[in-house]
Amino acid sequence: MSAIGVIGGTGVYDPSIFENIHEESLTTPYGDIDYVQGTYKGKTVIFVARHGRGHSIPPHKINYRANIWGLKKLGVTFIISTTAVGSLNESFKPGHFVLTDQFLDFTKNRITTFYEGGDRPVAHLDVTNPYCPELRSAIESAAKELELPIHNGGTYVCTEGPRFETPAEIKMFHMLGGDTVGMTNVPEVNLANEAEIAYATISMITNYAAGISTTALTHGEVVEMMGQMAEQLKSLILKTIEAVDVDAKYVAHSRMSEYGGFKL
Template structure:
């Protein structure tokens, strides 16, 4: 049976929305991860706090490879990722949810692939649809039922962090077509693609970005808005899980078919999965 994973971003740390939860750890070739295993409406669920349960890991130091590897080993077939973002699009206001369908990568120091040599194949991942259209459709339907304002489609620009962006950078990103800005979706979405896991991100707009907002942003403001919207976030996640079929076969589950699949492309390291 397939497993659904929720990766909690800023403000989403509490796995108690699920049933029969149990805190666990796992060793991976890239380091250890901590996660919570549980269930919801008869479906197996794994919750992983991206920044740690106490928000102790900054975005540029998150062990993205260990996280995605661990979820793959746990049998995860679908990932619902959550992020807090700033908006560059006047139609995406604070408190709105966005399902991005494209990204711009402005990170600088992150390893964005499992295929870094050492006996593995050279793999070139296609990212025409980095965010699963099927998962986004289900999330959109869940939001409509709950009467939650959600936009299906948009471009996420990922910056290195942990600092916020300058107004000049935001102006540039807007010229390039970005709708939202955050610090964590890359390389997470890329690694999920390599691991042949269906992946979608529910982004919650906490503010307008620098130069668009009339005031300077603080991290506490982001946390405050996330806290205000946490009930909607949890309701949307649970309604989505109820609607998902983790055993559904999707195109993204075969993204490395030309290489024999994820495990085969890893070579000897694939035996650890």
Template sequence: MSVKIAIIGGTGVYNPDIMTDIRDETVATPYGDVQLKIGSYRNRPVAFMNRHGEGHSVPPHLVNYRANIAALKKLGVKYVLATAAVGSLNPSMQPGHFIFVDQFLDFTKSRQTTFFDGGSAGVAHIDMTNPYCPELRDILSRAARGQGLISHPYGTYICTEGPRFETTAEIKMYRLFGGDLVGMTGFPEVSLAREAEMCYATIAMVTNYAAGISPTNLTHQEVLDMMVMNSENIRKLLMQAVVWIDPERACVCHHAIDPLR
């Protein structure tokens, strides 16, 4: 049986108690081998991928995003729910809130961002007008409301290179550009998922206010602490979405390459 739903996350997201029949899987791809877990939730197979590896050992700028998405594609995944810890540039998006982002701005510098590098892979220019699947975002919004969680259906995600946090001047610039949130892992994951013809949505959870907005200097520990505090809410939100996803539904995301063939 192919696995059509995947969750990409990190600290606080994976809990073995949620799933049954859990097994470790290593998937070989042209970009490297990927380790993940596959289990069952209400008789529905789900793949869990820890973006940063065991023990949060891989920094955001060195994550093998192409291998990760290629591995999910090989498993047959059509729907990806990705979690992200973010800083807020928007006072209405407070620590503990969930945002189902609808747009991004890419400020990364050194990442491999496409499967289409020319040669045998060819060249393709993918439409990214709506980079995050609207139907998955709607499912997440309904799930959040049903659980009484504070959420926002829209938001623009600024993706930075990392692993350092941003300067106050950078945050001022990102706000002028219309950014609501800042993180380090959202891109190129979202565009690779579109190239792989998957429905993709990001569950962004605000862990802190960004530099110059926060009254204190930023630390990685406060990010981890907020993720732990909200880990149960994240898991409930994810698993409700898994139940509501129709694995057989058709979506334009599944035909992103068709117009280019």
């Protein structure tokens, strides 16, 4: 039976929202991962804390390949990812949710693919629609039912971190069409697509980005807003899980068919 994966970012680690939970670990070719497995409405849910227990792993050192490979091994066919972001778009206000549909990659030192030659062929991933439209639609419908402020569509600028961005960088990102800025969505989205998992990101806007905000940015500010949005986010995740048809087959599930499909 297919499972639904939830990747929690800053302030989201709360697997207790699921039932029958138990903690496990899994060894992958890329390293070990810890995860929590549970159920909700009869569906299997696998939760991975992106930054590890106690938020101990900075964004540029997250083992993205181990996380995605592990979720694939555990039978996950849908991933609901959560991220905390700054806004470059004045219509996207702190406290709002955004369903990203495009990204700009400004990371520098991350391995972005499973396909490095050798045991896997050289492959070129199509990212015309990197965030599963069908899954985004299900999340949007859930948010509207819960009367949450949500935007379906927006370009996520991914930076290397762990520092925040300069006002000059934010100005550039805005000119290039960026709507939100964060540090974790790339290469996670690419790896999920290579693994033929339907992937969508719920971004929580915690602040306006540097140069747009009238004050200096702090991690505490992010955590405080996350705390205010946490209950809404949990409700949104649960409502989405309830709506997802785990047997559905989307384009995302055969993304690498040209190369014989993704094999563990």
